[in-house]
Amino acid sequence: MSRRKTNKEYEHTFAFRFFRWLNGEKDPYLNEVEMKPQHYEGPSDETKAEWEREHKEMLERVYDTEHNALLKFSRIAYRVAAVLFCIMLVAVLLITVSYLPPVGNPNNPADNVVAERYIEKGLKETGAVNIVSGMILTYRAFDTFGETNVLFIATTCVMVLLMLDDAILKRQEVKNDRRFEPKNDAILQVIAMILCPIIFIFGIYVILNGHLGPGGGFSGGAIMGAGLILYVSAFGFKSTQRFFNEEVYKVAKITALCMYGLIGSYFYFTGGNGIENHIPLGIPGHILSSGIILPINICVGLEVACTMYAFYALFRRGGL
């Protein structure tokens, strides 16, 4: 084998580095790109030993594991029951799968009249030009109500877990490394002053236009929440609290959810009992049309905007 280049010259070529990378001999990013492991300060060894001692003491004193026959039995029974339950679950799922119809069969239950009805009669029955919006907010309004409730419950749980008292907030502000964050940045404030109104107007447009085109409460609410977040990061929490504090948040959120519940239950009640409901459908294509879709879209939009902003504020600072 003859080589045109010496070994030292070869080490400078692209091919050498490529094959070195290919064979996994050297990671090209190791020691080259800035990578710092996070420093974790866990509990000290003494605290860990104390925890272990307490745990052992508790087991011995409270449960008396050596001489407790019931505990021994329940441990064995628990393991046996867990294994049995898993096997049964697997069996039930496999049997269900074996009963599923084959893919592509025209007689499958999924290919029924429902989809056709949505497309053919959707405009006439819901008054919404946007079929998707008409579907999720009238035919399937119950499902969407559940989704809105999920958002509400999620923010409530986050509030329970992360909400802090004002006194703790003030103490943390001194200790927190957030004080290095660029605050009151002039460039950001100017851009936010220009962009925030546009973002809000666009969000409102998307919400109000939900039954006429792509959009609706969920997307419009997300846009409005993003606008709120931009406002907060530019001007700080103090100036946001002038128009969006905890009271406004509570009122907006609960009112939106209750309004959705009221409108929805009226709609379900009349529809389920075959009574005529008195919500006019209007002329398709007009902004004030399509019955319950527009108010429900507004409710959902408020709910989503509040959720987005509350998540951001709670995770960033622990308070609205």
Next chain:
Amino acid sequence: MEWLQFVLGTVFLLTGLVIFGIQIFGVFRFHYVLNRMHAAAIGDTLGLGVSLIGLMIFSGWNFVTLKLFLIILFLWCSSPVSSHLVSRLEAGTNERLEEHLEVEEK
């Protein structure tokens, strides 16, 4: 006229694609935050602008073109501001800044 539109649009789109390639190359090639951010900003402003201009040429004179133009305006407002914030955070938090760049004493 139609093929002129097609050729112009394609040229703009391909230019945008090349710029995106340069951006990704730069992001992985540079080692320091500010350098990498500089490389990333090329794609965010020039690459996106050029490719959206290509799409505008494809769509012709209509409402969609106006929307695309508004998207360019929005991104040109927001992307430099976010880069500015990241660089300010880096300058404020990095204790050994002078290892990477010249620091003006105040």
